[in-house]
Amino acid sequence: MSDKHKVTIDGITVEVEAGTSILNAARQIGGDIVPPAMCYYSKLEGSGGKCRTCLVQVSKGSEKDPRPMPKLVASCRTTVMDGMEVKNITSPEVVEARKGVVEMLLLNHPLDCPVCDQAGECHLQDLGYEHGRAKTRYEFDRRTFEKVDLGDKIQLHMTRCILCYRCVFTADQITNTRLHGVLNRGDHSEISTYISKAIDNDFSGNVIDVCPVGALTDKTFRFKNRVWFTKPVQAHRDCDHEKCNGKVTLWYKGEEVIRVTARKDQYGEVEEFICNTCRFDKKQTSDWVIEAPTKISNKSVISSNHYDTMKPLPVVKTNPQLLEANKEQFERDTRL
Numbered sequence: 001m002s003d004k005h006k007v008t009i010d011g012i013t014v015e016v017e018a019g020t021s022i023l024n025a026a027r028q029i030g031g032d033i034v035p036p037a038m039c040y041y042s043k044l045e046g047s048g049g050k051c052r053t054c055l056v057q058v059s060k061g062s063e064k065d066p067r068p069m070p071k072l073v074a075s076c077r078t079t080v081m082d083g084m085e086v087k088n089i090t091s092p093e094v095v096e097a098r099k100g101v102v103e104m105l106l107l108n109h110p111l112d113c114p115v116c117d118q119a120g121e122c123h124l125q126d127l128g129y130e131h132g133r134a135k136t137r138y139e140f141d142r143r144t145f146e147k148v149d150l151g152d153k154i155q156l157h158m159t160r161c162i163l164c165y166r167c168v169f170t171a172d173q174i175t176n177t178r179l180h181g182v183l184n185r186g187d188h189s190e191i192s193t194y195i196s197k198a199i200d201n202d203f204s205g206n207v208i209d210v211c212p213v214g215a216l217t218d219k220t221f222r223f224k225n226r227v228w229f230t231k232p233v234q235a236h237r238d239c240d241h242e243k244c245n246g247k248v249t250l251w252y253k254g255e256e257v258i259r260v261t262a263r264k265d266q267y268g269e270v271e272e273f274i275c276n277t278c279r280f281d282k283k284q285t286s287d288w289v290i291e292a293p294t295k296i297s298n299k300s301v302i303s304s305n306h307y308d309t310m311k312p313l314p315v316v317k318t319n320p321q322l323l324e325a326n327k328e329q330f331e332r333d334t335r336l
């Protein structure tokens with residue numbers, strides 16, 4: 001039996017390894033048809049399936065069984081079948097459902113972007129702009145929590161947490177000392193403050209990078225600057241920690257390094273996790289070998305005023321017939 005499967009997403013066919021998720025098949029095509037993902041993280045085993053932002057419509061199950069799937073499915077958790085056909089941005093139903101998911105994620109998430117350190121690199125903010133409704137129908141007060149200091153370098157602001165579990169998986173898989181998780185259920189769920197026990201580990205700072213919103217922030221950077229006023233630069237050092245390759249992004253304000261993060265790819269995921277020494281203790285230019293300005297997607301607000309932007313993601317032409325068939329409703333649903 002062939003271990004390759006052909007899957008068609010928004011009219012574009014790609015051949016992928018059996019066992020690949022629809023989301024990763026879409027990432028192999030690239031461009032606008034890639035579903036957003038708030039909880040899936042390719043470097044973290046078991047992640048995904050929590051936020052539902054990656055919903056897609058499977059209009060044909062497979063060559064063998066062409067029946068469509070009765071409900072929208074999470075593309076990060078659904079594997080492709082040979083001959084499968086999937087609709088993402090060509091499905092008005094998906095576009096509508098995604099708006100609902102964003103609305104739900106924002107029910108309890110404060111709209112404090114003007115004072116949040118994550119603004120400009122927050123996936124929920126981007127999602128809100130791209131898929132959100134202009135209004136919420138929610139009439140109740142948002143739930144709030146006290147901020148919790150996780151040692152002197154990390155702060156947990158649970159009020160902003162969307163319970164994606166990425167930090168839990170990071171502590172579990174990267175630091176090997178997970179002593180936190182999600183406590184309680186439903187509206188009462190929260191990241192347990194036992195997360196503070198994981199901070200003694202050399203890799204604990206990575207929870208900041210994986211958090212898609214501003215719930216876990218770097219205290220050494222908090223309120224120092226808006227990220228779009230900084231200049232990111234690729235740099236490396238000879239780190240003696242065996243699991244850290246010392247490759248980072250330095251964020252400059254003038255001559256000063258105000259933040260060090262892991263390097264991130266086009267989906268906002270870290271390329272490789274870095275140790276706390278590189279992240280928190282090496283803030284002098286002399287600590288680093290500077291490589292080049294960081295390439296920033298020109299879709300990102302961080303790219304404004306910057307000197308080196310990434311080539312735009314390839315704009316994928318979606319199947320004109322599919323688009324035509326859905327045009328009227330699609331236009332109505334995608335209007336802001």
Ligand code: SF4
Nearest residue numbers: 161162164165167211
């Ligand atoms: S703190 Fe951030 S990474 Fe952790 S579950 Fe909440 S949103 Fe996700």
Ligand code: FES
Nearest residue numbers: 040049051052076
């Ligand atoms: S990214 Fe698929 S459910 Fe969250």
